[in-house]
Amino acid sequence: MSKFTEDDLKKELETKEYEYGFYTDIESDTFPVGLNEDVVRAISAKKNEPQWMTDWRVDAFRIWSEMEEPEWANVNYDKPDFQAISYYSAPKKADPNKTLNDVDPELLATFEKLGISLDEQKKLSGVAVDVVVDSVSVATTFKKTLSEKGIIFCSISEAIQEHPELVKKYIGSIVPKTDNFYAALNSAVFTDGSFCYIPKGVRCPMELSTYFRINQGGTGQFERTLLVADQGSYVSYLEGCTAPSRDENQLHAAVVELIALDDAEIKYSTVQNWFPGSKEGKGGVFNFVTKRGLCETNAKISWTQVETGSAVTWKYPSCILKGANSVGEFYSIAVTNNFQQADTGTKMIHLGKNSKSTIISKGISAGKSQNSYRGLVQISPRAENARNFSQCDSLLMGNECGAHTFPYIEAKNKSAIIEHEATTSKIGEDQIFYCNQRGIDTEKAIALIVNGFSKEVLNKLPMEFAVEAQKLLEISLEGSVG
Amino acid sequence: MELKEKLVSSFLAFEANVDTTSPIHDIRIEALKSFEAYGFPTKKLEAWKYTSLNSVIKNDFSIFPKKEVALEFKDVKKYFISDLDSYKIVFIDGVYSSHLSETTHDKIDVCLMSSALSQNRFKPVIDVYYNTVAKEDGMTALNTAFAKEGAYIYIPKNTAADKPIQVIHFSTGVDGAAMLQPRNLIVCEDNSEVTIIERHQNLSDKKVFTNSVTEMYTGNNAHIDYYKIQNDTDASSLVDNTFTEQHSNSVCSVHTFAFGGEITRNNLNFYQKGQGIDSILNGVTILEGKTHVDHNTLVEHQEPNCESHQDYKGIFDEKSTGVFNGKIIVEQEAQKTNAFQSNNNILLSDKATVNSKPQLEIFADDVKCSHGCTIGQLDESALFYMRSRGIATKEAKALLMYAFANNVLESVKIPQLKTRINKIIADKLGVNIGFDL
Numbered sequence: 048m049s050k051f052t053e054d055d056l057k058k059e060l061e062t063k064e065y066e067y068g069f070y071t072d073i074e075s076d077t078f079p080v081g082l083n084e085d086v087v088r089a090i091s092a093k094k095n096e097p098q099w100m101t102d103w104r105v106d107a108f109r110i111w112s113e114m115e116e117p118e119w120a121n122v123n124y125d126k127p128d129f130q131a132i133s134y135y136s137a138p139k140k141a142d143p144n145k146t147l148n149d150v151d152p153e154l155l156a157t158f159e160k161l162g163i164s165l166d167e168q169k170k171l172s173g174v175a176v177d178v179v180v181d182s183v184s185v186a187t188t189f190k191k192t193l194s195e196k197g198i199i200f201c202s203i204s205e206a207i208q209e210h211p212e213l214v215k216k217y218i219g220s221i222v223p224k225t226d227n228f229y230a231a232l233n234s235a236v237f238t239d240g241s242f243c244y245i246p247k248g249v250r251c252p253m254e255l256s257t258y259f260r261i262n263q264g265g266t267g268q269f270e271r272t273l274l275v276a277d278q279g280s281y282v283s284y285l286e287g288c289t290a291p292s293r294d295e296n297q298l299h300a301a302v303v304e305l306i307a308l309d310d311a312e313i314k315y316s317t318v319q320n321w322f323p324g325s326k327e328g329k330g331g332v333f334n335f336v337t338k339r340g341l342c343e344t345n346a347k348i349s350w351t352q353v354e355t356g357s358a359v360t361w362k363y364p365s366c367i368l369k370g371a372n373s374v375g376e377f378y379s380i381a382v383t384n385n386f387q388q389a390d391t392g393t394k395m396i397h398l399g400k401n402s403k404s405t406i407i408s409k410g411i412s413a414g415k416s417q418n419s420y421r422g423l424v425q426i427s428p429r430a431e432n433a434r435n436f437s438q439c440d441s442l443l444m445g446n447e448c449g450a451h452t453f454p455y456i457e458a459k460n461k462s463a464i465i466e467h468e469a470t471t472s473k474i475g476e477d478q479i480f481y482c483n484q485r486g487i488d489t490e491k492a493i494a495l496i497v498n499g500f501s502k503e504v505l506n507k508l509p510m511e512f513a514v515e516a517q518k519l520l521e522i523s524l525e526g527s528v529g
Numbered sequence: 530m531e532l533k534e535k536l537v538s539s540f541l542a543f544e545a546n547v548d549t550t551s552p553i554h555d556i557r558i559e560a561l562k563s564f565e566a567y568g569f570p571t572k573k574l575e576a577w578k579y580t581s582l583n584s585v586i587k588n589d590f591s592i593f594p595k596k597e598v599a600l601e602f603k604d605v606k607k608y609f610i611s612d613l614d615s616y617k618i619v620f621i622d623g624v625y626s627s628h629l630s631e632t633t634h635d636k637i638d639v640c641l642m643s644s645a646l647s648q649n650r651f652k653p654v655i656d657v658y659y660n661t662v663a664k665e666d667g668m669t670a671l672n673t674a675f676a677k678e679g680a681y682i683y684i685p686k687n688t689a690a691d692k693p694i695q696v697i698h699f700s701t702g703v704d705g706a707a708m709l710q711p712r713n714l715i716v717c718e719d720n721s722e723v724t725i726i727e728r729h730q731n732l733s734d735k736k737v738f739t740n741s742v743t744e745m746y747t748g749n750n751a752h753i754d755y756y757k758i759q760n761d762t763d764a765s766s767l768v769d770n771t772f773t774e775q776h777s778n779s780v781c782s783v784h785t786f787a788f789g790g791e792i793t794r795n796n797l798n799f800y801q802k803g804q805g806i807d808s809i810l811n812g813v814t815i816l817e818g819k820t821h822v823d824h825n826t827l828v829e830h831q832e833p834n835c836e837s838h839q840d841y842k843g844i845f846d847e848k849s850t851g852v853f854n855g856k857i858i859v860e861q862e863a864q865k866t867n868a869f870q871s872n873n874n875i876l877l878s879d880k881a882t883v884n885s886k887p888q889l890e891i892f893a894d895d896v897k898c899s900h901g902c903t904i905g906q907l908d909e910s911a912l913f914y915m916r917s918r919g920i921a922t923k924e925a926k927a928l929l930m931y932a933f934a935n936n937v938l939e940s941v942k943i944p945q946l947k948t949r950i951n952k953i954i955a956d957k958l959g960v961n962i963g964f965d966l
Contacts, residue, residue: 428879441889443891443896447861448892450891454886454902455884455885457883457885458876458882458884458885458904460879461876462906463905464904464905465904466903467887467900468902469900471889471891
């Protein structure tokens with residue numbers, strides 16, 4: 048076997064095309080492009096929503112129209128034209144009864160191509176999948192098993208119809224309509240998403256999972272996820288995304304709200320592999336997401352993310368540690384290549400006594416990409432004995448990429464203990480030499496080092512997902528991840 | 530009237546007292562325009578996120594000193610490192626005091642900015658270096674517009690300054706609240722060496738707002754050691770803008786000892802323009818009361834094989850606020866860079882605040898860059914250990930704090946200065962122990 052050097056890896060990274068770039072032709076029920084109050088009302092009407100929801104959306108739209116697009120992130124892109132996006136698109140053959148047999152066979156083939164064949168998953172992995180293709184839920188499985196435990200896991204539109212009291216109570220409570228530009232936009236125009244409620248003391252018996260997929264050209268996807276874990280419950284939620292290869296930029300502005308009531312625990316894992324643009328930096332998905340969780344007393348929220356896709360990623364899964372003894376965790380791997388840009392990180396807001404947070408962020412930049420970590424650790428005056436540990440490591444491959452770290456640390460309590468550490472380096476020649484010396488060839492050595500570099504985060508993924516994550520990582524780092 | 534308008538409108542009066550025909554004045558006019566455009570920095574600027582000058586600029590400052598005040602050396606002796614043989618450049622309310630100063634033109638030039646700007650023999654140096662290192666922002670532009678006095682230090686090639694230089698700015702408050710804008714230029718040509726100690730001291734309880742700009746040029750193999758002692762009264766605010774340009778194999782270290790002042794903002798910028806450069810930025814901050822200190826550092830690595838070391842320690846009590854905003858930029862060409870940044874803080878009170886933002890921006894791959902930041906408390910078990918051996922709590926705490934800051938204090942190369950800083954720290958901590966254990 049010929050020697051695999053870092054240069055080869057670099058070359059391979061540059062030339063590697065997006066594997067999952069294909070386009071499924073499904074007749075869509077698509078709105079004409081443009082956004083105004085009527086469109087917002089029409090979306091609401093289309094989804095047959097109650098009046099309070101319509102009012103909420105319209106209010107959000109009014110707030111949004113007063114807002115300006117933020118510019119502080121360390122990313123450059125052509126601003127999306129919000130009047131050139133269609134705000135609603137649903138696969139036509141979606142059936143409200145939603146059995147697997149009713150699902151469009153073409154769609155099923157799409158999933159098969161992605162390696163997430165529904166029936167296979169149903170039989171083998173025991174994962175309930177709430178598939179979202181272009182904003183409308185087309186298949187929900189394992190609902191029965193879940194409902195026996197009293198767990199509600201459905202699309203958010205369904206939840207608005209069937210559990211309005213829960214949705215009304217919690218929607219917008221963590222990410223208010225006024226929060227930011229994209230959250231306001233999402234609040235106005237979200238078409239679907241997932242809703243999950245775990246009742247008191249219930250431990251969700253399986254990993255809940257949603258696969259997002261942007262499909263129709265020129266449609267933005269505005270997902271809304273609301274996850275409520277009632278007292279003493281536990282849930283592990285998986286979210287994964289791939290998108291077909293398209294030339295024009297697609298906008299994705301999702302909002303994810305997590306609520307962990309007393310003693311509850313939520314584990315939220317994401318694998319994001321949307322179309323990152325061609326290697327000339329053309330096209331690709333804009334991923335501007337607002338994710339936030341609230342921890343009450345003794346509650347725990349853990350965010351794990353593997354980010355390999357999107358032309359521009361801009362997201363900060365955050366934890367508000369409101370209750371005493373609450374715990375927030377953030378584990379992230381962000382891989383950027385070619386012209387990708389990522390500005391991602393987390394916010395840990397410590398309000399409760401003895402609250403703890405851990406941040407482990409690994410950035411790998413290759414090609415001409417820019418990878419930024421931006422994080423906030425804030426200790427309020429009342430958060431006694433708050434504890435934070437942050438570690439942000441960056442690995443650079445090639446001399447045209449950049450790695451940036453912008454940590455904000457604000458402490459207002461004397462009993463707080465905060466540690467922040469960041470390093471930036473390339474794969475050390477001495478490390479490779481050490482491996483070579485012991486009979487490990489360069490390819491294996493690089494694989495070993497990159498693997499070791501990201502292992503800390505990969506280990507945090509649920510087992511069912513770890514395989515998928517590895518698979519998606521390969522797109523950016525094939526040949527180096529073993 | 531707002532301070533900004535007052536400053537802009539007083540420029541005419543300022544012009545009456547300076548040589549408006551010199552090229553320096555063109556620079557001033559340009560700078561005034563920039564200041565009009567920038568204004569005073571606000572919290573909306575990312576670099577000023579944690580520091581607001583509003584409480585300072587709302588005061589009605591007198592911009593030009595009206596009366597000249599003479600000070601007796603015995604009255605201000607304690608502010609000098611008097612047991613150190615040194616050159617001295619002393620200003621009282623922004624006006625040079627020949628009585629207290631000791632300057633030289635023997636081999637090296639240690640004198641006044643006003644003479645350097647007006648006399649022809651300094652022209653070659655001024656033309657090449659003046660206002661070239663400073664980068665423009667609101668506060669720097671403001672200083673440039675009104676610059677006429679400050680320290681001028683020129684060390685020619687292959688020369689080492691024979692003794693350290695003390696630069697001291699006194700303010701007396703005879704005109705009420707005063708705004709001072711000293712402008713310093715330090716040029717160290719190839720293979721030269723100099724040590725400088727700088728201090729700002731308010732002698733009254735009147736408000737003082739100092740907006741200082743120091744430009745440092747460090748030639749090939751040159752060596753600058755710069756010590757800033759900021760132990761001013763609670764009525765004093767300081768915005769210190771220091772810009773350093775370094776060339777190959779030079780070493781420049783700036784040590785900032787911030788112990789007081791209403792609002793102190795240090796903008797410390799290093800631009801590395803050569804190889805084999807070492808930049809050292811050290812700081813010890815010990816605060817109590819309602820004081821606020823903001824260290825804003827920038828190190829720009831532009832060429833390969835350079836190093837930078839930043840070490841900032843802070844201890845914050847009562848309602849004090851500490852800010853550290855450090856930025857390391859490694860340009861694409863700057864391969865083999867080693868850049869380190871460390872910021873450690875101890876919070877002693879629940880009303881004290883620490884905001885830290887250690888940033889890395891890296892565009893080169895073959896580098897070793899790291900930063901670390903910690904916020905914590907004194908070690909309870911260490912305190913207990915000492916108390917169980919008969920050391921009182923206060924002394925035990927003082928010892929721990931001293932130990933915490935020690936590796937920065939160790940880097941002070943002048944023994945007399947080190948003793949002085951130790952004494953200031955002992956006074957601040959209210960203990961009577963010599964730390965030279």
